[in-house]
Amino acid sequence: MAHLTAGVEYGLHCLLWLASSPGTPLSSRDLAEFQGISPSFLAKIFPKLEKAGIVSASEGIKGGYLLARQPGDITVLEVVDAIEGRKPLFDCQEIRGRCAVFRERPPSWATKGVCAIHAVMLRAEKAMRDSLASQTLVDIAGDFGRKAPPEFSDDVRKWLADRTKSRTRNGAIEDGALS
Amino acid sequence: MAHLTAGVEYGLHCLLWLASSPGTPLSSRDLAEFQGISPSFLAKIFPKLEKAGIVSASEGIKGGYLLARQPGDITVLEVVDAIEGRKPLFDCQEIRGRCAVFRERPPSWATKGVCAIHAVMLRAEKAMRDSLASQTLVDIAGDFGRKAPPEFSDDVRKWLADRTKSRTRNGAIEDGALS
DNA sequence: ATAACGCGGACTATATTAGTCCGCGTTATG
């Protein structure tokens, strides 16, 4: 699979919806169904975002998640690291020290500092991370907000509100969503 | 495992040794043993470099690989793509089109153009690739060449030459390399 | 003829990713 995983994709999509619904906690289950992704998988992603201080959780019925900070203060890099745990782009195996002309232990000049190949990869990783760090949730949301017609955001609000209501005011145990 | 794989690492290390031994073909088996890596795995990497026009192969005993171009004309990005096959950093699943408020098929405004999240990832990937493209084998070799003492390059030449000779001039079936 | 070469395909083992399932303590509602 790709280095930037589906978990990151799901997390970012959810954070954008949280950004568009400030003040109202959204549950991970609702967010999953709303976007047609796996609720149980999404449930494993949110605790990571919470530990990273990106979202804040409230428990119990009517609970859910809120953005813990302003969307403009949350970078894509933070989200990636929160979900994937800072995995490196490249895993140097120190081949340079295994050279056959080094009997037993390699000399210190050969293993001192960062391997030149590793250094190239670290620079590439830094370029990637800098790029991700330069974008916030606001930057991403802007693109989408400009494309959507005004009625859409009402439809979304309505869909999510209906979900929240069905948990408190009863009578919607059997709703219109058939298989 | 990491996105930039062990295959790339092995390939780059080998290419550096090829760059330091112009005109003399080196076999993938010798290169593997010289660096303490798996000969059979390395044997799967070189054909990819050959198809990409990075090395040229000669068959038969005394065969092996040569750099097909000047080391300064071979970028790290080319090597990565040759070995890994241009795998993307991120695999967009078009979550945006699955929104529950879209009954059946999503409207065209929602799926037109590149997903905003995907666009961020593509920019990050480009930053990474640009960084890799800016470095050639010469750039990497420079770092290492400066560190090694003069005697080292002689030792290497000797080790490799002994290997090549043991294929042509016989008498070295049992050499000093004990377990 | 031999031995080592590159080439390619089939195969295996291990790690990661994606996803499921279940049980716990919490909390608003009726």
Next chain:
DNA sequence: CATAACGCGGACTAATATAGTCCGCGTTAT
């Protein structure tokens, strides 16, 4: 106070990718 949905966490499974092995083929210098 029972219920139902919530977040949390751990154990589990399935699919895929990576790393590595093995074997047989045609080629080529000795």
